Amino acid sequence: MCYDVKISLESQLKRAARRGDASAVDEIMEKLIPLTDLPLFHASGFTHPEVLIYTDRSPDYPEVATWGLVPHWVNDAEQLKKTWNTTLNAREETIFKKPSFRESAKNSRCLIYADGFYEHRHFNKKTYPYFIFRKDKEPMIFAGLYSEWTNPEHGGKLNTFSIVTTTANTILSKIHNNPKLKEPRMPVILPDALADKWLIGYDDPLDKSTLEDLIKAYPNDALDAYTVAKLRGKDYMGNTEAISEPLHYEELPTLDMD
DSSP states (O other): OOOEEEEOHHHHHHHHHHHSOHHHHHHHHHHTGGGSOOOEEEEEGGGOOEEEEEESSOTTSOEEEEESOOOTTOOSHHHHHHHTTSOSEEETTTTTTSTTTHHHHHHOEEEEEESEEEEEEEETTEEEEEEEEETTOOOEEEEEEEEEEEOTTTOOEEEEEEEEEEEOOHHHHHHSOOTTSSSOEEEOBOOGGGHHHHHSOOOSGGGHHHHHHHOOOOOGGGEEEEEOSOSSSTTOOOSOGGGGSOOOOTTSOOOOOO
16 A cells, blocks of 8 residues: 655656756746645645646646545535545556546556655554665656546536555565555556656557556565654654654564565
8 A cells, every 4th residue: 555655846856857947847846836735754645635746648747636536426525525535545456447546547647756655564563664765766656547526516626646556565565564454565666767658548448458567566676665753643743854764663673675
């Protein structure tokens, strides 16, 4: 799963800076960033933060979107509230089947650039948060789905997204070890060279196999992780820079990263 993330301005602007020009970045900083909740040193998806996503509509210039996909068929704000806590993640096994995701999986896919994500390890009936990131310190590129919802009451539009998840690799299997879950999960992290393929539209149903080939667990040797301060409860520091810094727990055995 992927419910807790770290998303900095630098990671969100990486694609625009690399693919665009300095004036585009300046425009994003002036017009879009004030509409977001960035920077997010830690944010839970259940707070529905607003960040930047890159879509097929504008591959190099981002759009503001709220975490928690709202399908176009949602009738009103009340149904929206009941829906978007269940659409923070989209399981890759069902994105072409579930009514909430299938239209977006076919026609509306996006990229979310992030510094990394947080996950909890269970040990002796306690949970310990880890921060997971790329070893090369480059931004992770999450595979996402997006949907533009129109509020029927006043016609206002809300851009929303979900992060696609897959079966965990070895490292995440050791961290995301909640015994109550059927299996450990992780977000789909796209290699830099393949990210653009996620945005390409496919009209032929046979072409969905091309997308499915992109949905793989990220290589173990490209990731690193360490424990951080509590992300819940009375000791939670909130959205502060220190929340993502390493914190050692004496009672917790060292995690085998192989």
